[in-house]
Amino acid sequence: MKLQRKNMLRASALGALVVSGALVLTACGSDDNTKTADGTAKPSAAAAGDIKCDDAKGKLLASGSSAQKNAIELWIKNYMAACSGVEVNYKSSSSGEGIVAFNQGGVGFAGSDSALKPEQVEESKKICTGGQGINLPMVGGPVALGFNVVGVDKLNLDAATVANIFNDKIKKWDDEAIKKLNPGVTLPSTAIQAFHRSDDSGTTENVTKYLKATAPDAWPYEPAKKWSAPGGQAASGSAQVAAQVKQVDGAIGYFELSFASSQGIKTVDLNTGASAPVKASGENASKAIAAAKVAGTGSDLALKLDYTTKAEGAYPLVLVTYEVVCDKGNKAETLPTVKSFLNYAASDAGQKVLLENGYAPIPAEINAKVREVVNTLG
Secondary structure, three states, rough: OHHHHHHHHHHHHHHHHHHHHHHHOOOOOOOOOOOOOOEEEOOOOHHHHHHHOOOEEEEEEEOOOOHHHHHHHHHHHHHHHOOOOOEEEEEEHHHHHHHHHHHHHOOOOEEOOHHHHHHHHHHHOOOOOOEEEEEEEEEEEEEEEEEEOOOOOOOOEHHHHHHHHHOOOEOOOHHHHHHOOOOOOOOOOOOOOOEOOOOOHHHHHHHHHHHHHHOOOOOOOOOOOOOOOOOOEEEEEHHHHHHHHHHHHOEEEEHHEEEEEEEEEEEEEEEOOOOOHHHHHHHHHHHOOOOEEEOOOOOOOOOOOOOOOOOOOOOOEEEEEEEEEEEOOOOOOOOHHHHHHHHHHHHHHHHHHHHHHHOOOHHHHHHHHHHHHHHHHE
């Protein structure tokens, strides 16, 4: 019994070290829903047998999208538990910062909520010797519109109303446009406090793509990573936007769903023209992402999303986070780990982790192509 207890304590200590190492260099680690009440990581669906470590070794640095932060932390925990002697560090910042770090050669891969622009691909050729940066869709999910209005537990909005709120045209929660979408709900005259991202953000780009596609008259701005509408208040990163919404009465903001779930923030149901408003959920986002088409060429798997879908139960305000990698010209010392880790992320087990934590798995047909490309990286 003493020996058994000793081994159990040793295993427990090792597990704690693995989790600790996996989360180093991530930003704002206290705002995700991947931990139990005592701060330990929740059990995941992945088993060691699902992960092929191959020749992975040493340290792999990555950075970028904060929208995928909670998903990638789970992947890292599972992967490092299975692959001894490997350390994967992901710095959660923003899509823009991740791409800059990638094109400066500072990371093995970057997370971005929007595909590389042509000029970014051209710049990547300086780092990817004999190749270029490509986009591999790995994480899908709904962008939640989180709100905090005292006395209001359920809120329906359509695209035009959302656009007018963030464009500083609708200023009070009892505005007639909001009342019309929420019959029977007592709405206060509280001033609307709209929060957006201050940093260059792929999440912002996806939100503005949605608004431009679905409410062009109310949203005259071109989609971009940088927020361009007047008014509102800014915060850096999804975690900080969510924190502001949580604290401020009358607030509304946008962030990936797990930030709402982890902080108990209520989310808007979107009136898309379907028979009923659609909730932000991983399953409903999957229905929208399933209609995506591959727009990239060759090994680039950038997707074209349909933000205007009216399909029943499809939540259209979605994003896809890409892991940006070199198709050729990767650093020899990190290439085996890049391939091993991304193969796990794109595996059935890796994608199952997403659905269990409020994200939306990449459609199986596209995901199969991702695994094919990962195996050809050089």
